[in-house]
Amino acid sequence: MISSCFTYGSLMCEDIMSAVCGTACTRHAPAVLADHRRHPVIGQHYPGMVCAAGSTVQGVLYLDLPTAAWPRLDAFEGEEYERGRVDVSLADGRTVAAWTYLFKPRYAARLAAGDWDFDRFLRHGKARFEAAYLGFGVLARDADRRG
Helix, strand or coil: CCCCEEECCHHHCHHHHHHHHCCCCCCEEEEEEEEEEEEEECCCCCEEEEEEEEEEEEEEEECCCCCCHHHHHHHHHCCCEEEEEEEEEECCCCEEEEEEEEECHHHHHHECCCCCCHHHHHHHHHHHHHHHCCCHHHHHHHHHHHC
């Protein structure tokens, strides 16, 4: 069973990932996903990732996520994304199977040209992103209680 998640956008921030998952996500490592590319989502501070031969995406691999984190991640990612299995490379040369969230092809028109810039997100978008999604944790807890 896969318990790792490759993140490439806002969830690369440990504090955001932990808030979304509802638990501390301290076991993580830098990772690279081949044959994919991340683009800015028009009008948003986060990216969408699609298959793209020859391109690579630098991200963060979170290890050993608890089962309870996955419904929360699925809800957070929403309608535009689908969870898919990928193989990512770690700095030590190992390849690890992981889940990631791919932007659904039917929403491709919402992706801007060019690469999404994580450093720019940290400088200019993270605070606005957190403000926009501040209530997610409360909503997810309520959904957990209903589900």
